[in-house]
Every structure is written in C-alpha cells, then in structure tokens.
Amino acid sequence: MKIIADTGKCVGAGQCVLTDPDLFDQSEDDGTVIVLTPEPEGDEAEENARTAVHICPGQALSLA
C-alpha cells in the first residue's frame, strides 16, 4: 500500500493527522498534508490510511 497526496486539492482540515499522526502531518505554513509514512505497514496503519482517505474532505488522498 502506498499513500498518494495531492496537496493542490488539500484544504488543510487536518483530518488525516487526527486519524494517525505517525502517517500524516500538516505544513506549518499553509496546513497542507505532509505524508510522513508513504508506505504504511501493519493492519492498524493500513486501516488508518484507508480511514484518512475516506474522510479527507478535499479528496486529496488516495491509495495505490
């Protein structure tokens, strides 16, 4: 599993950071997503990545 982030679509809501701060962070400047762990490993991390994709309001996240 690989997390793909489109910062152009990101609205900086921070829902991904709330889901898993080990996978995601936000830019201090404009709040856009920073992927800390592009390839999450383990059931919990993968599940969190799926949740983050599902709830992202800007639909800026996807999985490959």
Added chain:
Amino acid sequence: MTDVEETTATLPLVRKCPFSPPPEYEALRTENPVSRVGLPSGQTAWALTRLEDIREMLSSPHFSSDRLDPAFPMMVARQIRREDKPFRPSLISMDPPEHSRARRDVVGEFTVKRMKALQPRIQQIVDEHLDALLAGPKPADLVQALSLPVPSLVICELLGVPYSDHEFFQARSSKMLSREVSPEDRQAAFEQLENYLDELVTRKEANATEDDLLGRQILKQREAGEGDHDELVSLAFLLLIAGHETTANMISLGTVTLLENPEQLAKVKADPDKTLPAIEELLRVFTIAETATSRFATADVEIGGTLIRAGEGVVGLSNAGNHDPDGFENPDAFDIERGARHHVAFGFGVHQCLGQNLARMELQIVFDTLFKRIPGIRIAVPVDELQFKHDSTIYGLHALPVTW
C-alpha cells in the same frame, strides 16, 4: 418565485425530540432522497437526505457557495444591505480559485499542531470559569457560566481582541445570537460589531505584531506585497460568529446528552481516550449547523440519479445524512464507541469547517474538566423543560440550569 411544481416539504423541518433529527427525514430519505422543497425565502430547492449524495454534492466543482447570488438557497429572508456598504464575501461565500487562495492564507492558523499549542491557555480559561461557577450560587446556568464565555474568550484571544474591549465585543455578539432581540437591534449589533472589527483591523494595521492571528495575517499580506483590509474584517467577523455559538451549543448539548446517558459518561470519565470519540458522536447526532451545506448548481449535474440544473439551489440536509443507515449502523443510537468519523457535521469538500480542530480541542478540555471537577453535576430541571433552539439556524440550548 416562478416555479409551479410539487414540493415534498417546506424547510426547515423541526426536531420533535430534542435529541433526534426531524422525523420526516427518514421518509424523505427512503421515498424521495433528492426532492423538491420550499424554503422560507420563497425559493424552491432540492433537498438531499442521503449521506453519499451530500458528500458528492459538497465535493463537486459544479456547486457554488456564493451567498450573494440570487440562486443561493436561503433559509431566511435575504438581508437588506445599504447600498453604500455592500457585503464583503467571507470565506464561506467564496468559490475556488478565490476561496482556495483565501483559505490557504489562514488555514495554517488552525492546524492540529497549532490547536494543541493552545491547549494550556484553553485549560486555564475553562478552570477559571469553573472556579467562578463553583464559587457562585446553585443552580447556575451553564450556558452563561461556561458554554458561551469559553469559546468566545478563546476566539477573542486568537484573533487579538484587546482585553479592555472584551465586554463590548461579547455584548454585541451575544445580542446578534439571541432571538430575544428585535431584527432592528440585531442589525444594529451586526453593524456595531462590523464597525468595531473594522477599527480593530485598522489599529492592528498601524502596529501589527506576530502575537495574534490578525497581526500575523497583516504581516503576511505585506510580505506578499498585498493588503486587503476588508478581507481581514470579513475574516474576523466570520471567525468570531462561526467559532462562537457553534462550540457553545455543542458544550451545552453534549453536557446534557452525557448526563442523560450515564453509562456512556462513565466510560468517558474512566478513560480520557474516549472523550474525542464521544465528541465525534455528539457532533454527528446533533449536526447543529445542518443547512451550512447549502449550494446552487453552476452546471447541469446528476446527484443521486436526479438531474439538477444550473441555477437550482440544493440544501444538503447534513443532519439527515448523518442519520443515514447506509452511512451509520443503527444511526439514531448515541454510541460513543461507534468510531465513525465520516459524518458531515463540519461539512465536506473545500468548505469543511476551518475551525473544526479548535472546536474539538475546546470540547475535549471542557468535558474532561467539567466532569472531573464537578463529578456530581446534574441538570437542575426536568429535561423536557429545557429550552432547545428549535427555530434557530444553529441548533442548541438557550439555557442549561445545573446544580451539584
């Protein structure tokens, strides 16, 4: 209004039970999920009641949030504005790409990390208000003692309103939010608050510092060789109003709900990790700003199998969506263990609430501290005597008498 057609209902539909959505939503969702409805403004619009349809509409680029456009579906009669002082669109009324630029300018102020940094100060404000509550007479009104002043003070400090002006600031905003004042008085409070923020921004422009949000925005604009006074005034106004009554009402509604569900409150008290999931569930169950998810179509577009034509208004009934059994199992149950975070209580798409993480932080500190410091707190009147805001755009409670 030129439409002559059958509408299924006239919005807003009212909650019969204070803890549940209007009962008509279920019939609408199952029989007519994308239906024509009448609005108090005299307009006709589409109402969406399924979670997926609402999410799809809110994330589509073919819907506009421009509240100044005559096509925008209004839940109240359109406000008359003096010609010499036109409305300045705030973030909620802008569309991309203008909205994207304006939101990106300020969103860094509301990141999860930034909100975490505010935690000690919010804790201090909550503690001071609980000190005063405990030192005062019983019963006390929790709305006045805690729910309203905490978010108000926090947003005041974040924006950079001088402490000496605080009483003026709060008196006007309370008046604007009250149903007890006449429309003229409310309009006057609106203009006084706008003038106040206009002057505040002017003062800050003369002496901008990094200490507060407005000062930081001014410095940022200057660095970019720009300067938009009116945009800062409208931003300050939006942040004040949006960050104020919403959180206040969730504090009051959440307190009542947790007290009415002692087995779930016990779980929250026993495990601090349960507070945030409880807050998500409270947000979902109440969905207090449900018509903030209104838009109008800018192109012909199909939603939920229905063709919506350019220029037609759409009301995403987010409270109906948040009780859609296809999105949430057993949706009418209040269950803090649900773990469902895909609700649309903060909206969805590019306009999803800018201050949502501030709201979460405030609610978390308030609930954790309130039930720890006043474990014997209880509602001082029967719940059916509580005055819920059934006819307000933002749902909530007028007063919450508590004792301990």
